[in-house]
């Protein structure tokens with residue numbers, strides 16, 4: 001056993017499993033599962049569960065992790081989602097091998113088990129309607145009341161249940177319930193529903209069924225049938241654990257997995273609810289599940305997040321029993337760090353200011369050798385053209401510079417990154433006082449951006465040669481919500497009021513260095529001094545990549561929050 005995890009630091013669940021393995025529980029086997037409901041795209045919260053379940057399987061010798069679709073609610077499920085979920089799990093770097101399962105594969109078995117429970121006096125068909133069932137359920141402080149149908153005979157129950165399956169009843173007319181205890185202090189144990197009637201086609205079983213098993217019943221049995229040893233789920237299922245165990249105790253299954261709960265991931269400035277994310281897609285607040293502002297795996301991928309950065313994030317936040325909220329800045333830092341080490345550096349000007357270098361020959365241009373990464377020579381060099389007319393960022397010039405402004409200003413000298421020193425001689429304006437261009441001169445002895453005689457300059461600017469620049473669209477993304485808790489209770493109805501109106505800015509004509517013209521979909525770069533960018537995978541064409549800003553170089557929100 002490789003109990004020293006390479007993937008993640010230790011946590012309480014790993015410790016439990018380590019002990020189980022040591023004590024030869026489950027013959028020292030470790031078998032987990034990731035059980036999404038295919039009713040939406042996976043989001044960053046699911047990544048936490050994926051990294052935990054698949055990570056544990058990877059860390060223990062012979063460990064296995066199943067991918068299982070919990071597809072018991074035909075109305076909301078769709079093959080679009082089963083496809084995307086598989087792609088996302090793979091992209092995150094995990095592999096279920098040949099262990100892809102569907103709860104719907106067990107429908108027949110689940111039905112047989114339900115009949116067995118009836119036969120053993122542990123389940124009954126209830127004809128109370130939904131309102132009556134609610135009235136009978138009681139409250140946290142008061143016990144429930146038995147249904148008048150609770151003591152139907154086994155024969156009657158069996159026949160009614162078969163008729164439910166045959167479609168003899170309408171939706172809501174009756175349900176199959178477990179017969180446990182209507183006065184249990186745990187409401188989940190007050191005769192929970194096992195089967196409900198739903199006359200809807202299922203994405204895999206078509207119209208074979210008009211009754212569908214409930215989650216609590218299906219989940220534990222699916223786990224047991226697959227030989228799961230540790231069933232890891234989020235804290236809201238803690239109160240369901242007695243029911244999980246009760247069902248398995250009633251049934252002739254040889255495997256009884258141990259359910260262990262952990263805290264779900266909450267991120268500030270972020271919504272992690274499939275229902276609400278779906279609402280944003282449907283009402284057009286975003287362009288789709290893969291909008292680069294979405295916290296979905298497909299959205300983050302399109303935004304430029306790497307699988308490595310997401311896995312690193314999941315490992316940093318750890319696994320605990322306490323519900324906490326993580327600062328989304330932690331996630332952003334993970335991608336900054338990952339890309340910082342390996343994204344090629346390039347130059348691009350988003351908001352151009354024209355510079356004419358008066359003493360640079362009219363018809364000359366040269367190819368400068370520029371390293372792709374300042375700290376990693378193995379990443380090589382590329383050629384970047386330089387010529388008489390260049391663009392710099394508008395922000396990098398001030399006609400009347402404030403004291404701490406060390407970039408370009410009249411009479412001031414700066415370094416053009418990896419190129420030359422230039423000094424600003426003249427500002428040319430139009431009639432309404434707008435700056436049209438600057439006239440500068442360069443020092444030919446400063447080639448490469450090195451000081452020719454020991455004289456120092458404080459500012460270093462990025463630039464592109466005007467004649468050679470590759471013009472393309474650049475999209476500047478920011479957080480989708482501008483409130484740290486958009487879906488807290490106090491905002492229950494208004495969570496959409498907290499959508500950040502500045503979450504996307506489109507620069508139609510950015511001027512980028514020409515090497516970027518041949519960038520491929522999903523390639524990532526650091527635009528020097530601006531941020532990390534990747535090639536949009538959807539709207540880019542060959543020879544015309546469009547760039548998405550993944551994250552700025554520094555966290556501008558930390559300041560704002562203070």
Ligand code: ATP
Nearest residue numbers: 035036037045046048049233234264265272273274
């Ligand atoms: P949502 O609230 O987004 O609809 P869900 O829990 O209904 O999420 P499922 O498809 O049932 O979505 O989730 C699959 C697995 O992912 C479950 O084991 C669930 O506990 C886990 N999971 C979902 N959201 C989170 C989260 N925010 N943090 C950690 N695990 C999560």
Ligand code: MG
Nearest residue numbers: 036037070215
């Ligand atoms: Mg769910």
